[in-house]
Amino acid sequence: MQSRSGQGYCGVHQDRQRTETNQIIGYIIKVRDLSGILYLVPTPIGNLGDITLRALETLKSVHLIASEDTRKTGVLLKHFEVKSKQISYHKFNERSRVDKILSVLSEGLDVAIVTDAGSPGISDPAQIIVQAAIEGGFTVTALPGATALIPALTASGLATDSFVFHGFLPTKRNLRDKVLKEISTTQHTSVLYESGNKLLQCLRELLEVCGDRQVVVAREISKLFEEYIRGTISELLDRSFVMKGEFVLLISGATSQAESIDDLYMVIDTMLQDGQSKDQIIEYMVQNHALTRNVVYKYLIENKRKNS
Known part of the structure; x- marks a missing residue:
């Protein structure tokens, strides 16, 4: 009887633990579902017709648009009748904007990052906020689109x-x-x-x-x-x-037979050791190795300075 009772208690205890675990997992999933999404939205680099339907849908749906230049982006938003709120997000304030953007995301609201033109993060601000969002457990979605x-x-x-x-x-x-x-x-x-x-x-x-x-x-x-x-x-x-x-x-890339600049400098060093003159070396390197006179001359001067 005790054995059966013990097994029964153990089974109930395991069921309770399983239920609690499922509740915790459900809560985590719910929290994730409630978190906002950080969107990286490309904007046209010259032709307004290059903006995508998905980009427009995203800009209209997000709570906040973080723009490299609010004035330039404002023209774009007005043209396409986008009413979402803007804040500035550029290379001079991108670190100080991180807390603000993460705070919005944590409230379950979506944020879009846009630059003056092209895809955010390509020679434009975005990397810092993307890294911070990932570390904070938020979803980051990059839309395909305009880039030069x-x-x-x-x-x-x-x-x-x-x-x-x-x-x-x-x-x-x-x-x-x-x-x-x-x-x-x-x-x-x-x-x-x-x-x-x-x-x-x-x-x-x-x-x-x-x-x-x-x-x-x-x-x-x-x-x-x-x-x-x-x-x-x-x-x-x-x-x-x-x-x-x-x-x-x-x-264009170097050919597989192309010599590196270090290889060419070694040729010059060998010619110097052989006692050839500056003019002879310059002429040879220009004619046979496609180096400019200026490059050879600068190396010869630097070499002379090091050895003096």
Whole structure:
């Protein structure tokens, strides 16, 4: 009798534990269901017709839109009769906005992140809030849509099976040189964003480090005067074209036989050890290894400084 009674008590106790566990799981699921969703919503990069139906539905349904520029986004929202509230969210306040956005999400309300143009997080703010939302257990949903990167790549005529996107080149010299060196050695197509007033300088630097590669400059993507300028770096430097706005710059990858810049410097070192003159070395490297005179000259000066 005691044995049966003990088994009965044990069974009841296990059933009670199972019920409590199910209640806890149900509560967790309910809390998750009540949490808001963080949406990353692409906006047109030039042509308003590029916005998607899903993007519009999302912008109209969310409680809050966090915009890189509320004035520019306000024009877009007004055009499509979107009434959702806006707050600013840009590179100067993105960290301070995290608590506000997470607080809204925790109340079960959805938030959309938008930038001036294109997909949030691609050379624009979003990474910090996305990381914070994930750590907080919130759902993050990125909508497909407008971006300058992919159209420029697919229409460039360069290899699209593999590519490396660098965004805007760093302004700090050591970081900039590191990226340029990576571009010089990779066999993948490299893609950069660049502003019009810095484009020529960027092309000159690429010519020095990479040699005279095939490149494509894409401008005004999705707009009336969309343009693709193709040729070698030196050919583009000799051409004149409109420098307004932002550009997508695509650089062909190094061939499998291409020498890295370090390999070329070793050739110069060997020639120096053989006693060849500065002029002889410059002429040889320009003619046989597609380096510019400026690159060879700078290396010779640096080498002389190190050894003096």
